[in-house]
Amino acid sequence: MKMFGKTTKLLVASALIAGLATAATAAQKVYKWKLATTWGPTLHPFIDAPTKMAEMVEKMSDGRLQIRIDASNKHKSAFGILDMVKGGQYEMGHSASYYWKGKDINLLPFTTMPFGMTAPEQYAWFYYGGGMELMQKAYAKHKVLSYPGGNTGNQMGGWFRKEINSLDDLKGLKMRIPGFAGEIMAKLGLTVTNIAPGELYTSLERGTIDALEWVGPGMDIKMGFHKIAPYYYTGWHEPATELQFLVNERAFKKLPKDLQEILVTAMKLSSYDMYIQNYDMSAKAWDSIAKEYPNIKIKTLPKEVMDAMKKANDELLVEMTKDQPLLKEVLDSQKAYQKKARAWTEMSDYLYLKDNL
């Protein structure tokens, strides 16, 4: 340094400042993102998955990536999430893939399917059985990235005011059961309706409907259905409902590599975490319901009904996959994987539980 005069030193100093400042600026650049959810701000544990994801991201990135969560009461577009993420109004969304069935039938099977895989089976399919690749393939044309966003585990079949002993008992029954499961029930002769969540309790109490499905004890307990419907039927239609994170592809590509890794890791962890959180909520809520309302009976739909539902399901899938090669590819992949995974589930957890109930 001896050979340089004052002016040279100043130039060197300036160059150093500029260099460090650029590095520091790049390293410190703060990305402020917004995420829109289908859910209201108190719908636990659904709203917790994106909330915890954003908290992890902020802490891990030391504040360099901040994600604001807008619940449905803010953006007023509960079922517009895919469009808003696609259009870039929101960098991210949290919803469920089967809501986009009307826009793109190929997006249906990434949430859960009637008589389909359980949660660990389905996670194994996503991460080790080709599921993630198929999901990205299906979402590619929408220019959004899709990731598992939290699992409810097995959903209950619903609350019924009277016992179901035969197919005949179902005919003409009025039930709130939306989506693909509703189509199956309609084939069995039920009158299927959709009613806003806020009106469900009164509708069931007044007999406007005879039965309804919601989620499981962890989320049902707040709705109070156990006070007015004594039969709680086990599930068949949503054995492992996986919610969904959506990310605008262009926004994702603009993130530095370390923030991309932080974001993907946080989404993946908060997804598993919600599965476990809802397991805990369901266990505790059912324990409390069973103690306070010992008259409630856990029932499984009779074999005759189950067989008719499986038949209706198969028929609907044949219609649905006609001229839909990608949908068929996804469903075939799920079916083949489920067969292998179910054999393992049977010899491990199922036979263990059989002796330890």
Place this chain on the structure above:
Amino acid sequence: MKMFGKTTKLLVASALIAGLATAATAAQKVYKWKLATTWGPTLHPFIDAPTKMAEMVEKMSDGRLQIRIDASNKHKSAFGILDMVKGGQYEMGHSASYYWKGKDINLLPFTTMPFGMTAPEQYAWFYYGGGMELMQKAYAKHKVLSYPGGNTGNQMGGWFRKEINSLDDLKGLKMRIPGFAGEIMAKLGLTVTNIAPGELYTSLERGTIDALEWVGPGMDIKMGFHKIAPYYYTGWHEPATELQFLVNERAFKKLPKDLQEILVTAMKLSSYDMYIQNYDMSAKAWDSIAKEYPNIKIKTLPKEVMDAMKKANDELLVEMTKDQPLLKEVLDSQKAYQKKARAWTEMSDYLYLKDNL
């Protein structure tokens, strides 16, 4: 800036350089850690959990936290992990808590217990039922932090060369089954031995032992037991074996907050991930074994045997918890949680599977 002369500018410039350099140095400081595993370098998926954890950490921290994985062939101390992490030779370890039973009986129940919780039940206990708090309490005196490190799911009861139809069939049988499960089997009249993994196949083939337990199809397939033992018994002794990350407490406290969050998140995700990876490995391995060796029979130990094992288990636990208040607190917490969680498992996955095998 107008009022300052050249010298002042230089001082300002120097101060700026110094300030930026400090910030940049702190932000860029690289932590190089080492992790010792109980496993060899090819024991999948056990070795994958710490490996993937370290990869996630390095990418998320942009190289600021690097963790070198030393498998057991490197450090030659497979069962010295707790001591090495405690002593600071290694900042981290990857092993299983029940291996430390001889050093500290309180550390036994954080892996799995005979007739205990399934994987989702146990994760719910750890993260939402007070399990993590009890584990940190038990490890506090060792000055190490302990985290779940990957679950095998339900382990199989083992490979038997002959069918077991009664308690009498077990008497005098020579079986390789280590640990607490071995003590139960000894109470039932078996001759329990421990044999090095490399000699297991030959010992079973030559009749030095009549039966052995290992893990499950995903890991057993490499060992080749299916070629020489036609009875594959379902599990009872390790319904959800959780491996373990250990972190030296002082080393952890020296990390900046963002790296602590990155490390904890990566450990938590790689733990769940190993559970799913092994689910997939087991499903695929069993599918392949069943096709190639259709003579292999999946069997469940008869009720008479199961009842005797449960009785032996209860008796051993009473002896073990005498004058061990913390151990008793942990086991009572697990038992109470399992009761609630199992009621939910029964009405959700179990009853669903019953109709969908």
